[in-house]
Amino acid sequence: MLDIEDLKVAYGQIQAIKGISLHVDAGEVVTILGANGAGKTTLMRTISGLMKPQSGRIHFAGRDITRLEAHRIVRLGIGQSPEGRRVFGTLSVAENLLLGGFTRTHEEMHASREYVYRIFPRLHERRTQLAGTLSGGEQQMLAIGRALVTRPQLLLLDEPSLGLAPIIVRNIFQVLREIRETGVTILIMEQNARMALKLADRGYVLEVGRLQHEGSARQLLNSEDIQAAYLGGK
Incomplete structure (x- = not known):
């Protein structure tokens, strides 16, 4: 599904990824x-x-996605739950999930959100609460849930x-x-x-x-x- 070939990535002069496959x-x-x-x-x-990247290739499901x-x-x-959660603190739990599903139809978004609420019942309980007031664990659930509403093949x-x-x-x-x-x-x-x-x-x-x-x-x-x-x- 994912194939990475000789990938090199830098921040200016600092080489962060040094040719990994x-x-x-x-x-x-x-x-x-x-x-x-x-x-x-x-x-x-x-x-x-x-x-x-500076060089190298990233293929996903047979397609070159490098650029x-x-x-x-x-x-x-491909859906991502980033380090540090990165939830939208001034938006509700439900609104965070809605933003996560921006690439999906209304019907798909509704089904995906219900799935997230099923696997993370706490998010359903907190659905109207501002994300910035959640505990660290709840924010992590929300970050994962937000990635899942994109319906990823790769998480x-x-x-x-x-x-x-x-x-x-x-x-x-x-x-x-x-x-x-x-x-x-x-x-x-x-x-x-x-x-x-x-x-x-x-x-x-x-x-x-x-x-x-x-x-x-x-x-x-x-x-x-x-x-x-x-x-x-x-």
């Missing part, structure tokens, strides 16, 4: 692990069309556990398992390596703009290097 197959959950500054958010923003505008990429079937998640209490993180990852069962392919950038690898089929480890490890989730969980760097040892 990876793939995500339809129906998979793939995680990209890495510390702050590794390049995870830059990679996600580039896939989404919010940044343009496409972000709104066209959304229409093709991009950037640090969905960041700053959240462990019980909220477990709840969100359980919902991600349910989303996966509907056939949505998921690419998740995450510092919480243990939670991400328990959800994923495969994983990559990104360090300072380069992929240093890759393998099945089980292989990475059992790797001494990964345990020492990201899981606190055995």
Whole structure:
């Protein structure tokens, strides 16, 4: 579904992504692990069309999307829940979801919003509340829900556990398992390596703009290097 070839991305003279290649197959959950500054958010923003690479190629469902505008990429079937949630704080929960579904028909939007309310009942309870007054966990639910109303084939998640209490993180990852069962392919950038690898089929480890490890989730969980760097040892 997603194929990235020798991608390089820079901020001015600073090389953030240094020639990485990876793939995500339809129906998979793939995680990209890495510390702050590794390049995870830059990679996600580039896939989404919010940044343009220096070189390399990004193919989605067989189509070259490397230079496409972000709104066209959304229409093709890629939805993103960004780092930091980025909800519209002065708009209600329902209005945030409505904006997320701007590429869909009224009927599709209604069905998608009802689906989001079903998997995140708290959002239904808070649907008239301003998003800026929600808790961190509720805002993360809203950010994921806003991505889902685009009806994505590929869901991009950037640090969905960041700053959240462990019980909220477990709840969100359980919902991600349910989303996966509907056939949505998921690419998740995450510092919480243990939670991400328990959800994923495969994983990559990104360090300072380069992929240093890759393998099945089980292989990475059992790797001494990964345990020492990201899981606190055995």
